[in-house]
Amino acid sequence: MKQTFNEIENLGVNSVGIVTVISIFMGGIITLQVAYNMTNPLLPTYLIGLGNRDTLILEFSSTILALIMAGKIGSNITSEIGSMKVTEQIDSLEIMGVNSASYLILPKIIAVVMMFPLLYILSVFFGLIGGMIVGPAVGAVTVTDYLNGVQYLFNPYYITFSLIKCLVFGFLIASISAFFGYTVEGGAFDVGSASTRAVVNTNIMILVWDLILTQLLL
Amino acid sequence: MIEIKNLYKSFEQKEVLKNISKVFNKGETNLIIGRSGSGKTVLLKSIVGLHEIDRGQILYDNRDFTSMSTKLRKKLRREMGMVFQGGALFDSLTVEENIRFPLDMFSVLTPSEKQKQVDFCLERVNIADANKLSPSEISGGMKKRVAIARAIVMNPKYLFCDEPNSGLDPETSLVIDELIHSITVDLQITTIINTHDMNSVMEIGDNILFISDGEMCWEGNRKDILHTENQKLQEFVFANKQYQRIRDDKINQ
Numbered sequence: 001m002k003q004t005f006n007e008i009e010n011l012g013v014n015s016v017g018i019v020t021v022i023s024i025f026m027g028g029i030i031t032l033q034v035a036y037n038m039t040n041p042l043l044p045t046y047l048i049g050l051g052n053r054d055t056l057i058l059e060f061s062s063t064i065l066a067l068i069m070a071g072k073i074g075s076n077i078t079s080e081i082g083s084m085k086v087t088e089q090i091d092s093l094e095i096m097g098v099n100s101a102s103y104l105i106l107p108k109i110i111a112v113v114m115m116f117p118l119l120y121i122l123s124v125f126f127g128l129i130g131g132m133i134v135g136p137a138v139g140a141v142t143v144t145d146y147l148n149g150v151q152y153l154f155n156p157y158y159i160t161f162s163l164i165k166c167l168v169f170g171f172l173i174a175s176i177s178a179f180f181g182y183t184v185e186g187g188a189f190d191v192g193s194a195s196t197r198a199v200v201n202t203n204i205m206i207l208v209w210d211l212i213l214t215q216l217l218l
Numbered sequence: 219m220i221e222i223k224n225l226y227k228s229f230e231q232k233e234v235l236k237n238i239s240k241v242f243n244k245g246e247t248n249l250i251i252g253r254s255g256s257g258k259t260v261l262l263k264s265i266v267g268l269h270e271i272d273r274g275q276i277l278y279d280n281r282d283f284t285s286m287s288t289k290l291r292k293k294l295r296r297e298m299g300m301v302f303q304g305g306a307l308f309d310s311l312t313v314e315e316n317i318r319f320p321l322d323m324f325s326v327l328t329p330s331e332k333q334k335q336v337d338f339c340l341e342r343v344n345i346a347d348a349n350k351l352s353p354s355e356i357s358g359g360m361k362k363r364v365a366i367a368r369a370i371v372m373n374p375k376y377l378f379c380d381e382p383n384s385g386l387d388p389e390t391s392l393v394i395d396e397l398i399h400s401i402t403v404d405l406q407i408t409t410i411i412n413t414h415d416m417n418s419v420m421e422i423g424d425n426i427l428f429i430s431d432g433e434m435c436w437e438g439n440r441k442d443i444l445h446t447e448n449q450k451l452q453e454f455v456f457a458n459k460q461y462q463r464i465r466d467d468k469i470n471q
Contacts, residue, residue: 083309091268092306095378096320097295 004107011073011108011174012115016122022068023061023123027130030055035140045141049149052131054158061123062162063210066169069116070202074177077108078198081181082191090182101182109174116170117163161217168209176202219244220265220376220408225274227257227264227432234260235432238274245406246424247399249413253454257432258412259303262380265410266298267291278376296324299369301379301398305361307353307368314340314349317368324372339367343397359390363397370401377402377409383418395421416458419443428454 034051081104084090093100128150135141141149180198184190220242227235234257242248250258263269265276267283276283278294286294307316317339321332340346343363348356356364362382369377379398383391399422402409413419419426423440428451436448444464446452456462 087304088302088306089308091263092300092302092308094268095266095295095298095300096323096372097292098323099292 003103004110007107007111008115011076011111012119015069015072015115015119018068018072019065019119019123020126022065023056023126024130024133026060026064026123027052027056027127027132028134029130030060030127031131031135031140031146032138035135035138044145046145046149046152048135048141049131049146050152051149052135053128053150053154056124056127057158057162061120061127062165062169063206065120065123066116066166066173066206067203069119069169070173070177070206071199073112074173074199074202075195077174077177078181078184078195079191081105081178082184082194083188085182085184086187086191105175105178105182108178109171112174113167113170116173117166120162120166161213164217165210165213168213169206172205172209173202176205219279220410221275221277221280222265223275223277225261225264225276226272227260227269228272233432235264235271235429238427238429238432238434240427240434240437242408242410243425244408245403246409247402247422248408248410248425248427249419249423250410250427250429251413251419251423251454252429254414256429258414258429259380260432261429262378262410262412266300266378267295296320296372297375299372299374299377301362301365301369301377301382303381303384305353305358305365307361307364309353311352312349313345313351313353313356313364316353316364317371320368320372335371339371342370342401343367358385359387359394362386362390362394366394366397366401370405373405375407377407379409379411381412381414383413383415388417391415391417392421398422414454416455416461419455430454 030052031048034048038045038047081090084104090100090104093103132143132146135146136143177198180194180201184194221240223239225235225238226233238261250261252258260269264271271284274284278297281294283291283294308319311319314336318332318336321327321335325332327335337346340349343366345360345363345367348360348364353361353364366382377398382394382398386394395418398409398411401407411418420440423443426438426440426443427434428436428448430450436446436451438446443451443455444461446455
């Protein structure tokens with residue numbers, strides 16, 4: 001239990017900063033892109049807010065964030081467990097009679113699966129804030145129109161859909177990274193290689209599952 | 219007492235250990251010696267079950283470790299302590315937390331009883347003032363002492379040490395050797411040490427097994443070793459000029 005709370009802090013709470021920064025920029029950039037593509041003067045500007053909202057909710061705050069988190073959290077998990085493996089710390093746990101896989105990996109999976117949906121909600125929120133700052137700043141949309149767009153034709157199922165994706169992505173990030181760390185053999189170089197392989201494989205699996213879940217759930 | 223009978227171990231096609239049989243006695247420092255790559259670490263890790271053996275038997279006080287279920291093995295492992303070559307201390311914990319770790323996982327002691335046991339172990343290995351430091355802040359010799367303290371904190375019946383003197387200066391090596399030897403005698407436990415350090419052999423070698431290329435070549439004690447007729451053991455022992463001189467002096471006398 002204590003280990004799980006440590007992992008929640010290490011893998012989840014410590015990611016709040018980077019998620020906030022990334023999300024503000026992500027929301028701002030999406031707003032600019034939507035505004036840039038709305039060349040027809042008959043289209044109402046509040047659609048910029050709507051476009052930003054749906055892009056963030058459906059894809060960017062879940063999938064893109066998962067790809068980024070696979071790099072941050074995933075490489076952290078692989079290198080931590082991998083280093084423990086090559087320095088015989090895992091053997092040491094086994095000798096004490098501790099189930100090392102359960103002790104080291106399970107709290108990480110629980111922590112990431114629990115925290116990823118929360119990071120997603122945070123990302124959507126700050127993404128919308130980012131759009132609200134950048135849109136009016138470049139004169140593409142007023143704050144009032146942007147906020148109207150954000151609330152226009154809102155479908156709550158999109159949130160449910162993305163939260164399901166987040167649970168799956170969280171599991172993929174923690175379990176694939178832990179697998180690569182736990183099975184590493186050799187030294188520091190091999191831990192580095194394992195981290196790279198973990199991130200690449202996690203990214204591919206995230207995209208594959210994004211496709212599957214989108215087809216199944218939307 | 220630990221007894222191994224006709225032990226074989228191979229990795230893929232390569233046979234690393236061939237037909238090794240030996241009894242390791244309680245209350246004695248049992249040494250496994252041999253050149254680097256001779257199979258010492260594989261033998262030690264096979265005895266503790268970190269490597270699955272191909273054939274043979276490992277008996278802990280007549281309890282057959284090889285045929286035990288995973289659950290029983292885990293239970294038996296709580297009677298073991300092991301000092302790894304690099305210490306294998308947990309980086310995220312302080313010295314004191316490292317030593318307390320097995321107690322937190324398995325003992326039913328109260329927090330004050332745990333602290334008393336940790337303090338006892340810290341004093342036993344003479345590092346009481348380093349309890350709040352992290353492993354990255356202490357020297358190699360101190361890491362070995364912490365590892366020994368962690369290995370004995372659960373009062374094990376069996377202590378395993380994989381090259382406890384590697385990377386240490388001769389003086390610290392001697393301190394570590396004496397520490398392991400005194401713990402073995404005082405607590406009456408079965409200790410097996412992997413080493414290629416001849417100073418350790420001559421200081422604490424109560425019961426010695428020499429292996430070469432995965433085969434058992436010689437067994438005896440530190441008194442016998444200088445008079446050995448075994449060619450491979452002679453090459454190993456007298457590779458050290460100091461021991462060559464001791465032998466030559468004895469012959470001249």
